[in-house]
Amino acid sequence: MAPALIRDAFIGDVLYHVSGHRLFQHPEDRSGFTIPTPPRSVKSTASRSSSHSNLDTFTVIERPDDEESRLPRVDSDQVTITVPEASEEQRTMQWKAPEVEEGDLAKEKEKSSVMQEIAESRIVEWYGPNDSENPQNWSLAKKSFVTFQVCLLTFSVYIGSAIYSPGIDEIAAQFGVSPVAATLGLTLFVVGYGIGPMFLSPLSELPQIGRTTVYILSLALFVVLQVPTALAKNLGALLPLRFVAGFAGSPALATGGASLSDVWAPEHRAVVIGLWSVAGISGPVLGPLLGGFATQGEDWTWTIWILLWMSGATLVFLTLFFPETSASALLYRRAARLRRVTEDSRLKSEGEIEVEHMTVGDIAMMHLVRPFILMFVEPIVAFWNIYIALVYGILYIFIESFRVVFVEKHGFNLGENGLAFLGIFAGTIITFAFFAPYALRVLKPKFVDNTFVPEMRLPIAFVGSVLLPISMFWFGWTSSASVHWIVPIIASAFFSAGTYMLFQAGLNYLADCYPRYVASVLAGNDFFRSMVGAAFPLFSTAFFHNLGVGPACSILGGVAVLMLPIPWILHRYGARIRSWSKYAN
Known part of the structure; x- marks a missing residue:
């Protein structure tokens, strides 16, 4: 073994x-x-006795000695679970069909078909509450190792956006285009990983595929694409490659949180999702640091070669050691093994039956149509999408503004300009150090006591909503050459603290308010904020040059002030707003 x-x-x-x-x-x-807990059967047997127990029968699989007949034949009755006689109404209540994306996407006729198939199947489940193959039962060491791998994967892809930015001027000069046109290499990468989850993330929910397969195959394509990107001879070749690379790398950015939720219990998820967010923010923040020294020491192509080496090493590491985390995929594989060794085609997992009855229309509604419906008809979704998109856009405009502030005003070279981003990185790390104890001491007991409500996520957003405009005004009006460069760097640390708190509160609040449609809600948010984040760098340099850094940051800070009441209003009235919705729980 x-x-x-x-x-x-x-x-x-x-x-x-x-x-x-x-x-x-x-x-x-x-x-x-020996099957510790036999698959449950909904169909009751013809003969019953009052002495029958619900879980009495066990199956021993005997493997034949002859090589030709390696798959054993086991009588199907050996895995029958006898259940007490029940009325049709009771059986319908007990064995209702699993919902498609926990919603009502399937029509009533399709639901009846799923119920009928379940009634004729033997449902393969975990072998009891302590089944070691259940990701929720993995050891702390294994869970921590998997968490590290998800964070590494996210960082290795996310860094691909901003690592490109230090080479923009050199790309413009080499290809004979304007800096704005060269910036499209950053923009299209962000657009790619905003659109990608709408198409690729649904594949990870299919039990026949699972999360690991999507991660590895998409990351392999991401790695391969870096070679022609670095060798591109004109902007017409470079830009499509950057878009496709962002598209291919997107599953990690959208589904990483789902992988962590597969492994960790709800009371611990706030901390591990917070740690995953640190990895996500570190990519765009540390990208200019590596890219700056690479461009200064060699040329812009070295930003892509570094991305190739980093993502390639991650690909090898995850291919060897990253286990499947989706319970649906693991149970499907178990059901397939049991069908093979028992030759009983009725052995199926619930996720397998559910997917068999999903149509292309169901999947399109789930991942392409519903995110936009929720975005426009749900006030909670609309306001948080706008708020987080604004924060995301400011993050990317911040990345571009550092060249104006530290290179043009303070005389930094490209490598030193990359070091200036360590303020944002330090602010994120320090904020997580305070957030983790808060999550364990305040939020965790609420989960354990079953008294948690979504609005309990929002108090940290109160602090973040105040820090965001303060940091913008601070950074803008202390960016001149007459002020020491450390002052705006300290301001950037407060910006990252506010950004981190708003992301943690906002995304978790959306997931808590719409648990039945969490995939649609978060996919829509990812798409919306990526589109805004992609657009901001295109006008950032002109924005700061024409207005000046102080006035430009004041405009952004003023918009942040206008958005400031959102978490306070939702904390007070969120429960009432949710009660009006047919989508919120």
């Missing part, structure tokens, strides 16, 4: 199937394996 970490990783799963199930075997592949 191979270590479960490698066995459930992409390479282990591939070798398992390629070797005809001889390498990286699972418990079900072993001769004499």
Whole structure:
């Protein structure tokens, strides 16, 4: 038996199937394996006795000795679970069909079809509450290792946006285009990872595919695309490659939080999602640092080569050691193994049955239409999307403004300008150090006591909403050459603190308010903020040159002041607003 970490990783799963199930075997592949908890059957047996128990029958899989018949034949009755006689109404209530994306996308006829198939199937589940293959039961060390890998994956892709920015002037000169045209390489990358989740993230929800397969294959394409990008001879070749690279790298940015939710219990998710957000912010922040020294020491192509080496190393590491985390995918694979060794085609997982009855229209509604419906008809979604998109846009305009402030005014070179971003990085780390104890001491007990309501996410947004405009005014009016460069860098640390708090409060609040439609809500938010974030760098240099850094930052700070009441209003009236909605829970 191979270590479960490698066995459930992409390479282990591939070798398992390629070797005809001889390498990286699972418990079900072993001769004499006993199913600890047999698959439950909805159909009651014809003969019953009052002495029948609900979970009495166990199946032992005996593997034949002859090589030709490696798959055993086991009588289907051996895995039957006898259930007490119940009325049709009781059986319907007990075994209702699983909902598609926990909503009502399927029509009533389709739901009845799912119910019928479940009634004729044997549902494969976890082998009891302590099943070691259930990601929620993994050890703390394994959960922490998986969390590190999700953060590494997110950082390796997110850094691809801003690492490009120090080379913009050199690209413009080499290709004979304007700096604004060269900036499109940054813009299209952000657009790509804003659009990508609408198409790629749904694949990770399919039990037949799972999260790991989507991560690895999309990351492999991301890595390969860096080679022609670095070798591009004109802007017409460079820009499409940057867009496709952003598109290919997008699953990590949109689904990483879902992977962490697969592994951690709700009371711990605030902390691990917060840590994941640190990795997400670190990418755009540290990108200019690496890109600045690379461009200064060599040329702009080295920003892409560094991205290739970093993402390539991450690809190898995750291919070997990143296990599948989706419970739906793991149970589907277990059901497939049990069907093979028992030759009982009725053995299925609930997720498998659910997906079999989804149409292309259902998937399109879920991931392409519904995000926009929620964006326009739900006030909570609309306001938070606008607020977080504004913050995201300011983050990217901040990245571009550093060249004006520290290179043009303070005389920094490209490498030193990258070091100026460490203020944002330090502010994020310090804020997380304060946020984690708050989440454990304040939010965790509410989950444990079952007294948590979504509005409890918002108090940290009160602080963030105040820090954001303060930092903008501070940065803008202390950016002149007469003021020491450390002063605006300190202001940038307060900006990152406010940004971090607003992201943590806003995204978690949306997920808590719309748990039945969380995929649609977060996909729409990712799309909306990416479009805004992509547009801001295009006018940033002219914006700061024409108005001056102080007035320009004052305008951004003024907009942040206008948005400041949103978390306060939702904290007081959010429950009432949710009560009016047919989508909110």
